[in-house]
Amino acid sequence: MITTILAVMIQQLLSLLAPMLLGAQLVLTLILVKGDICPGQRGRIHKVLPVVALLWLAVASLKIEAIMLVFAILYFYSQVQTKKTRVQGPLWVIYLANGLAFAYVGIVISEQPSIVGSALKVIEIFLLGALFSHLLLTIAKTRLQAFHRILPVTGIVSAMLLSIVVLVKSAQIEPNLLAEHTNMLLSGFALMITAVLIWCWHILLSKTVHKIQLWVAFTTMLVSMSFIENFIVL
Template sequence: MFTYLLSVIPPMLLGAQLILLLILLKGDICPGQRGRIHKQLPIIALGWLVLGFLYWPLTLVGMLMLVFFSQVKVSKTRDSGPIWLLYFAIAAASIFNIQLMLAGDWGNMLFMLVVMVILGASLSHFFLLLARTRLQAFHRLLPVAVIIGAILITVVVLLQAFQYSMSYVNQIIVPLMVCYMSLIASVVFSSWHLFTQQTIQKTQPFCGFIVCLTSVIGFSALLFQF
């Protein structure tokens, strides 16, 4: 019934996971910031575990991340513990996402790739704000990634719509427009601090993520069924 979520949630989690782990393992940040980012990992792991109800192999990714989290002190992510578990979790998540992409048509594949960009950037940006990081470059780059992702997802949705009959497109035109308006709103929320030059707060990126997630799920339910 909710299998269309498989074209949204797994690529979103993988995108956010890649960004956070890149910062944790390669970023030049203090132990305090690293520890606060480390504490976000169980949230991503929980997402993978919940997805197991739709596609059980995805629970493996969540279990790997939880095992790593339980074995490492929050400030010692890259200095101790079984780092290989993190790489294995990324590999497993990538393989499962590829399997899901191949299960659909080319439109579904492109959609999932773009979702990885837009929702992965949006979710990881919110996690960085929750962790109170001072990585100003990411507070600029991730909103830009959301803007680019919104443009790409618009193109993919339009191309996919051409695969359906005009009668079906006419039936879904109103919800499609609602999804597009929500997508525009998410871009405004996510990048508002860039245009106003104000100090970024948690509220706007969080609203941007929720609205973007709702929009993308709507597109998936209407046009990208497995």
């Protein structure tokens, strides 16, 4: 019984990774291509790419097609330096990885049983993608201060859109079924609001963002999205 529950929880978490990784890849690509970053920052951003590849490998346990993204990202990583460098490397590989990610997530969105479910997956690209990329950029010690505000604001807007989606879903559910799952829904919302507040804490207090803060926000957000996804599939 416990093994079954754990397996279901792991599968739910894995289902969140693909939209999240697509959003994160787009942010990292934008910074690597257009960002005004010094050689040291570029090298540190290159260092976090294996984390993205490793998570795509986890996604491949659900759909083997994701393994192509692992190869693409690791190939790019093998062609660039992780020390101070101005060399952008073979950017066509990053574009290829982004295209593959778009295709993969597009298939996931089309497989959702309802429009509400599809909308949820689209929002996850921005919500989870912005939070995860913010975490990676903080670990990479980026000096692009604008992103420390832009990404949390993206999260706030995405959370608002997610609330609308959940309200639409609530209107479609039978009252008895809605009453049975109210606690799950409220738990998901409470955790999501908590995650957003932790994520934006440095803005509220006008302080420097810290990776521990983002780790806590990221973990809380993943748990909240698991609750919300369970509600959406009712």
